[in-house]
Amino acid sequence: MSSETRKKNTEEQRLRRNESSRKSKQKKRDAEISIVFEKEVESQAKAEETPFFSNPHAAEIDRQIEAFRKSRKWNTKIINTSHADFIEDFKSNVFTNFVQHTFTKSYLKKHNCADCGGKSENRCHGPGDERPILIKRALERVWPDTSKEIALKEIMVAFLEEHKNTKFALKCRACHVKEGKP
Ligand SMILES: [Zn+2]
Secondary structure (H helix, E strand, O other): HHHHHHHHHHHHHHHHHHHHHHHOOOOOOOOHHHHHHHHHHHHHHHHHHHHOOOOOOOOHHHHHHHHHHHHHOOOOOEOOOOOHHHHHOOOOOHHHHHHHOOOOOOHHHHOOOOOOOOOOOEOOOOOOOHHHHHHHHHHHOOOOOOOOEHHHHHHHHHHHHHHOOOOOEEEEEHHHHHHHOO
């Protein structure tokens, strides 16, 4: 073997080595990309399984929350009270009035019954998302530790926020009565 041939062979080996190293690096990159891709597909599938429901009144709720936060009312603090006692004491007065004041009569006039298109008269939480249940979800979210003081305002804001994940709707009296019935 001439020295020229040997040199050429070594050169070829070096190129082959480089090529194979390049290929294995590319393979590794492809594998990494496919893992990322699979994860994305997985999370998309999950998102499709549990679709996020956006309530048609969400924008109004946000607007009301912003105004409510600025108000000087509802700074009363509570502490060491069970969620059950809180719900029992406030669900039918404070929170009923609060829903009525948030979705005013003039707002109702602008939105017809979600079911029949008639005149809407009722603020409907719908089966499974009743007012006390939304209060409970709000309490669990913003006041898990009842040994810590909280302002009523914080609970009320959280309660309004909870509406955005429900089918809360404005309906006429007849459609409201029919709710949840076959
Ligand atoms: Zn109706």
